[in-house]
Amino acid sequence: MTTAEVSDDDFQDILGQTRHFVRTAVVPREQEILAEDRVPDDLRDQAMKMGLFGYAIPQQWGGLGLHIGQDVELAMELGYTCLALRSMFGTNNGIAGQVLVGFGTDEQKSRWLEPIASGEVVASFALTEPGAGSNPSGLKTKAIRDGASWVIDGSKQYITNAPVADLFIVFARTRPADDAGPGIAVFLVPADTPGVEVGAKDAKMGQEGAWTADVTFTDVRVGDEALIGGSEDHGYRAAMTSLARGRIHIAALAVGAAQRALDESVAYAATATQGGTPIGNFQLVQAMLADQQAGVMAGRAMVRDAARLWLTGEDRRIAPSAAKLFCTEMAGEVADLAVQVHGGAGYMRGVPVERIYREVRLLRLYEGTSEIQRLIVGSNLVKAAQRDAR
Structure with a gap:
């Protein structure tokens, strides 16, 4: 169980500062981020000074030390603007940083967590491959023991922050899956290690400014100190735990984006006119706004409940997946309705709901x-029922 290191009063200050930063510094520059496909350096510097590169890293390692219940409140604020902002420091706090926090040795934590928390080091989570995406068991990247070293060979795909990463958290197969486990280990590989090659930046449908790329590992040699937790058998569990926690965060991010789409819809409906009448006076438009509002409220409640269940340890399997499923699907529906409320204007570049529609x-x-x-949800429900029936 994670213990809160940040009091409620202190957290409200952090949350208020983040909301102010997002809405007054980032929102007015969304078009700049889209046009230039990057988050401006001054916004990055501000995020670093606020501690956002390490908000979920424990305080002993230089972070703010927010627990998952506080994390989701912050994520709902970060989701209110271009998702590239959160992506810039998301892997440091989330799926990459949490692998180190949860599974790293004391030496690995001492070496890497403080520069990750400060933003000096950008960490990247290198799991996804062609043929092995949401399910890591299909992993083909290999790590072969060679004397006192490991030699890593393989290719990774769609790796967030790869073009700017200083450290890759690399998942590789050390042996075929067997009764002892899936045979997947995790390695810390600095980006400047010989044999590491980052491909061209991906051209994506949306999320401009959030960079992804392929990463190739060719005869990449690392020592035992690079093996997370000092054990070959931590890999799969590290991946699953980090991903499960990350799913609650992504669900919260989706709620934030949906709230922005709703706010844009309400503001447009209240002022845009059709035949001299504000379109928000029309009942069919009101019905769309009502559906958006219901989705956002349900998602927010679900995210908070999933975070609570994670904190208490009651449910770290079904709730994270259920929350991510519902909230991300909900955000898609709310964004679609937002475009509909805006009519033709919603399909135009430069209108926030058009960006949100693509991003979510x-x-x-x-x-x-x-x-x-x-x-995950269905299989775990059935397994639980079968256990109870024995």
Whole structure:
């Protein structure tokens, strides 16, 4: 169980500062981020000074030390603007940083966590491959023992922050899956290690400014100190734990994006006119706003409940997947309705709901597709029932 190191009063200050930063510094520059496909350096510097690169890293390692219940409140604020902002420091706090926090040796934590928390080091989570996405068991990247070293060979795909990463958290197969486990280990590989090659920046449908790329490992040699936790058998569990926690965060991010789409819809409906009448006076438009509001409220409640269940340890399997499934699908529906409320204007570049529509589509794909979440939820419900029946 994670213990809160940040008091409620202190957290409200952090949350208020983040909300102010997002809405007054980032929102007015969304078009700049889209046009230039990057988050401006001054916004990055501000995020670093605020501690956002390490908000979920424990205080002993230089972070703010927010627990998952506080994390989701912050994520709902970060989701209110271009998702590239959160992506810039998301892997440091989330799936990459949490692998080190949960499974790293004391030496590994001492070496890497403070520079990760400060933003001096950008960590990247290198799991996904062609043929092995939401389910890591299909992994083909190999790590072969060679004397006192490991030699890593393989290719990774769609790796967030790869073009700017200083450290890759690399998942590789050390042996075929057997009764002892899946045979997947995790390695810390600095980006400047010989044999590491980062491909061209991916051209994506949305999330401009959030960079992804392929990463190839060719005869990459690392020592035993690079093996997370000092054990070959930590890999799969590290991946699953980090992904499960990350799914609650992504669900919260989706709620934030949906809230922005709702706010844009209400503001437009209240002022845009058709035949001299504000379109918000029309009952069919009101019905769309009502559906958006219901979705956002349900998602927010679900995210908070999933975070509570994670904190208490009551449910770290079904709730994260159920929350990610519902909230990311909900955000897609709310964004679609937002475009509909705006009519033709909603299809125009430069209108916030057009950006949101494209951006939230990815939330249903990464850190486990909606289909994978359905399988996780359904299979665990059945397994629980079968255990109870014995």
